[in-house]
Amino acid sequence: MKDPKRYLITAALPYANGLKHIGHLAGAYLPADIxxxxxxxxxRDVVFVCGSDEHGTAIPIQATKEGTTAQAIIDKYHPIIEENFRELGIAFDIYHRTSAPIHHQTAQEFFTALNEKGDLETKETEQYYDEEAKTFLADRYIKGTCPNCGYENAYGDQCERCGKSLSPDELINPVSTLSGKPPVKKLTRHWYLPLNRHEDFLREWILKDHAEDWRANVLGQCKSWIDGGLQPRAVTRDLDWGIKVPLPDAEGKVLYVWFDAPIGYISATKQWALDHGKDWTPYWQDKDTKLVHFIGKDNIVFHCIIFPVMLKLHGNILPDNVPSNEFMNLEGDKMSTSRNWKLEMQDYINDFIHKENGGSQMADVLRYYLTQIAPETKDSEFMWKGFQDANNSELVSIFGNFVNRTFVLMHKLCKGKVTPYHTAVADELDAQTIVEIKQTKEKVEQLLEAYRFREALFEVINLARIGNQYMQKKEPWILAKKLEAQPEVQQLIDNCLHICLQLTANLAILINPFLPFTAKKMLHMMKVVEKMLNWENAGSMKLLSVGYPLRPPELLFRKIEDDEINAQIEKLKSASATKEAPAVNTKQMTPEQSATGNQKSAIVFDDFAKIDLRVGTIVSAEKVEKADKLLKLQVDLGFETRTIVSGIALHFKPEEIVGKQVTVVTNLAPRKMRGIESNGMILMAEDNGKLHFINPEDKINSGSTVS
Known part of the structure; x- marks a missing residue:
């Protein structure tokens, strides 16, 4: 679209049924905030909305666990989640809640408008009913034996033992979690959104109009849903917690949470407008508004298929883009609340922000690492050692080091004032560094506009790296020793520190979207106001006036010690050990499943389908310094060449394996080994202590899939 008049940015509404972990933060909220x-x-005119999703079965289920009411649960967790976001620098214009009266009214009006136009349909279906509790049962209120793995306490929507998605009808011996009694089937009437009527529109709008600008994972999931044939989806359900269906013949029915939650973006915008004396309607009805939804991949179908249909029928604008991230794992395993394998935002805040003076800088360290490993195109991995390395090797040693050296030398050699720039003694290195500053602004801008936040952050840090290299080549501390004999070298010192100071000011502007607390601290050191952070100032070499006195340096980041990291890893393992994994009921398993010998436990096809196996060709190989077992490989995958570190150096000489075809796990989260980021894993077979490549019999194209 042409340059929009205004922007409305949304981040997926988190359930107010418990604390949120850093995977949530990395998935939707941090990229949206950047x-x-x-x-x-x-x-630009922009409104950033979010809020707590406070309906659906997750809330009363949590209330049952905590022995309280659903209202008490949302009143407990809503302010905690809001405060967690604030302390980590997520700056919503409004953080609303779907229990607010304005949201109930907005959602009911939305439903009524669609229903009165004939855009909804009704039908009767049989659903499970608890005769003792006298209520229809949502999927999570039904337990039974999983037909896949035999686990006796599987829920009606998913088995927590094997992870398979289920429906209540698939459970063996289902019982109600409310009464413990077997439920019965009973007829009930509900309202449905007939998605099947809108397949042609969705195919045109998503797969044609947005084929070039939406992420591949979003397009792929949407195509799969559409090609599979869309079905009518219920917008109401039998439940006593939620927004009441505004019809006289709908007693005991509420709006399904998937229907009411995205309408929360609209009600939040309404509340923001009321709070600021604005008109909310242009943000949802004017085609000159750019609407962008930031979500995790589990929300793609709701934000790319279902909600757009609702918006189109209601006369609202459609999203221009839906940047969706994949999942973030933790220390080699999927984050899981049930298994206590998680790092909650509150835990990080307690351990790294509240425990030290000026701890907001540690909020930026987390923001930095999560952006660096953002799961933009594939699942990624949070590793505590990686977190430490990102801080110590990059924020401390590159970014912070450059800023600190610049300020220290300015105070030591130039009386703490911004030095002049003498064009008569400027050289090619000066000119090239000035060009790099201007080009970095352009690169970062282009990448942010394309939602490529990892690459944008890399460019900012790379500018600090360029600054360090420039200073190292100029060596103003060496020039200072010649001043008494050669006073003219003062001009060379001036030029060096002038460029370094202007580069520092540019770094503050460029890093601000990523590390806002750091940018603010840099402004304080430079004694300038926040207006300097306006993007139009980036690339300028006149941000700091000649002769202007600056404050003494303050360290932007501190080193993170090994004992802190080891304590976090031990804390994670100890917490997980207190949660017992569900036991497998071998009575329901086949002899083949239970007699596995030394094999690993059985998985379902969905687990295997998550692995992306491709044929690759090794184009170069070299030994990794000080690592007897490691080879650094460059592997051609057809669509790109990857660096992969493999522990095969004791079995193969580098020159022997160049040109060999191998099978590669391409969607394994990146991992640093000996300071080298490895992006994949080579599959090997071991036979009597000898390793063999798993490769095709005949040479085939690199990038071919293995299935």
Missing amino acids: YVRYLKAQQ
């Missing part, structure tokens, strides 16, 4: 901060630095 984008919004960039837009606001551009002086």
